Amino acid sequence: MAVAVDPALRGVRPDHRGTDEGAAAVSVLGIDLGTSGCRVVAYDTDLVEIAGATGHYAESHPRPGIVELDARHVHAAVDGAVRAVAARVGGDRITALAIATLGEALVPWGRGSADPLAVTPLGSDRRGTDQLARFLQAMPADELRARTGAPVHPMFGVWSLAWWREHAPWWPQLTRITDMAGSLLHHWGIEPAVDYTLAARTQAFAVDARRWDTDILAAVDVDPALLPTPVPVGTPLGTLPSAVAAGLGLTGSVQAVAGAHDQTCALWGSGLVAPHRSGLSLGTTECLTSLTRGRPDGLIESNISAYPSDDGDTWVTLAGVPAGGSNLLWLAGLNGTDPTTTLSAVMERLPAEPSPVLALAHFLGSGTVENDAGSRGAFLGLTHDTTSADLVLALIEASGHEMVINLAALHQHGHAPRDTIRVTGGGIRSRRAVQARADAAGVPLQPVAGHTTARGAAMVAGAGTGVWSDLAQAAALVHPQEIIDPDPAVADWHAGRRRQYALLSPALRAVQAAAPATLAPLGPP
Template sequence: MSFLGIDLGTTGSRVAAYDADGHELAARSQRTAVVRPAHGRAEIDADAVRAAVVRLVGEIVADPAVIADPVEALSFSTLGEAIVPVGPDGAALGPAPLSMDQRGAASAEKLAAALGDEHVQRLTGQPLHPMFSVHKIRELLPGGALPAAVRTIDDHVAGWFGAAPAIDLTMAARTGAYDVGAGRWSDEILGALDVPAALLSEPVPAGTVIGAVTADAAAATGLRPGTPLVAGVHDQAAAFLGGGGRAGERSVFSFGSSDCLTVGTSARPSRLLGTGLATYPVGPDLWVTLAGTAAGGWALDWFASLVHHDRVDPWASLFDLTSTPPPALLVLPYLAGSGTLDNDPRARGALLGLTLETTTAQVARAFVEASGYELAKIRAALAERGIAGTDVYAAGGGSANPSALQARADAAGLRLRAVTKEASTRGAALLAAAGVGVHDGIGALPAPPVLHDARPEPEYAAWYTRQRETFGSLYPLLRTVNDSFTALEEIA
């Protein structure tokens, strides 16, 4: 038997089949176009994503390895915060705004005035922030009109396959409107924002069977009619599950469009109020806490597009850091707002230390090192709040580059073990297997093997200790400058 994991990411969709032990049998992917129709806007076409997934599933099901090992269930890993306005027939009425889309700012300010930041975080487990989808519901359609319903991307795609409208607990939390303690939509938050609860799907635990593949979907994809559809999870939770995360033992640092450290605990952490740290339940005895930088991979792509715009794969050259020693440079990677700890959507990126002798290779290394410095900053903040450090497994695209992983380990002063590059897809497939009883819950999923082990180089330990200290001072130092830039834009 095999299981399909469908990873619905910000920049692309990936579908892969895995056996019950988490070994990949076949995979296909397609990029997603991110549209920026105006300043502060960033959207994707949910129907285009769905069409891509249907095609990719068909290709996977027709792969000889999957024909020999047929699909028994499928589940999802989903980009956070994006929501789709739909009509009564479930058809999308417009594009889905992404987390970096800024149209929720006024709604977030309204909620802060009504309930206060800490009370919202106490209810939802998430810091009050305009990226959360509840703040964009009244901005989805022209004139503030409300759709018949709003769906997360996986809810929208799963509905085409035959699932009933459903949202798992992790994605419910990422709307910013779910009361994680009470286990229901928050009347206080929805009431303050005048958003009807009827627009939102029913919250269910991850791994719940939410439907079965219809005859029409089977005809279009080659899946067996009646194949179980299993509720998925937020992509960072999926990466945690697929990357071998275990509460109190192993954390997963995922290098994707965003860099994110996901740490598991057996219960809700109690000292996160007033911070930018987000936490939510995944299942029984597992909560995960998230912290990272919104523009981790985006920042590298941005820099690569400036200096290597004609190259298909800049990682093969620009980010091969083998022969580049640590530079006396620092990058603040806040190209889409600050990291989790400062939680400032107005923060901006910065490159400091430039001289006439600075090279492109040095700047490339500084961009990579930035995620290591941010990781060290996050780990220190978690430790201060009673969340002990654990081994860190590295997953995602950035983990596949040994020289870049080494630079990050040096910058963080922390051992990083690279595992599967595609942890989110693997996690979704294993969740599908758990949903139909192949594994005894999410705490029993098989961990992936370690592919590369990066330990901090003793030669540079003092250097990086100094750099980490300086990095920690940059955000408060540059806040006045960032506020000035924001004021200039508002004048313009």
């Protein structure tokens, strides 16, 4: 897999003095596993980024409704990125690592196999739709939500397991199931476990009891013994075997620590670790992640996921849309050019005024509160004068409209954020794009620079091995940028747009429901 060394990582402190001095101290690695690539970043004890590298791989779409990722490509990309970082930092300086991981993705293994039995379905994969529907004939949706803290949705890993159980010829050979982080640990020779946050993304985890839900697993005929042991975030998992470490360019003793779901790591990496704080991550998907004291009452009625990260009383809630940056890349790639290059060019010429087009951002299903996997995206107000920049800006503004819906649900149940929402991810590179989201939502946003998801994973690694006393000590080292307030000159326009957006999805639902069926039920490949 292709690996690119980040040429100039910016530290989170304005007085960062460079790579050489940072490398002289103990370093921890934060590893961010995403859907289209990984990022490995080394941090010193002041939480300054001192070296980083990215690795690239690609999800595949072999047919409608099927979205997959090959764990072998992930392993190769991470290995290359770790070697690149170790070469810059010095392999003897790295003492610990933790992994921030995309949710919902499960990897099947056979006895003694170095490679997985199959490629991994991602969260946007819909092969488990029929299996979920049949399950709900035995367990009411409300009970499933209460047990798992998650909305009823086919994206979760247990429904992919149920599909495999019915269709995969290799199922009798199955001896182990891991999440994507666990597959990397298995590849490195460390006994995999799964932290609570990633276990919760299977919809087979009893969040209150913090254990696998045997009733759910029994209903889909999956043996709980196949799944890894759930552990709190920050649990030490073992030391990299010396031969594996040497192959990665790591010459000291490196402790692997249980990481967390990537959205949770992004929130921590923005410097937020206390309850009643929220962050908006702008990546392939977009998610409003919040912290509460104890399990939040009532939010599950709005389909907002909630899970614990450890055995304490801080819980994490998730609300968003299953597509964000992926919508922009799709649009940018329609003309056959490289979507990343095209999107960068369009972002530089976004108009200063609001878009004349209204977009519904449901290209992979609705947002959390509506929880409609069948909803689809739309543009309203197209004319021959519409430009590509108008369409991109409309999708960005739709992100703000979705945030309003999620914030309203949090507010209704007494969990609205008590401070400015911090915003992270690749979407903050354009100040105009952040301004457009703030305008569309009518709320101030505060960008946080740097690779916040990898940073959050590194904070977990350091807190779990004594580099910092806890996450709060590490979070104090994060310095956000200036707050971007909504522009009062366009406040009335966007208030009207928010009213239109609230009407758009219900109005289109009847149209979409009347569409003829064009796809056969998903069966064996």
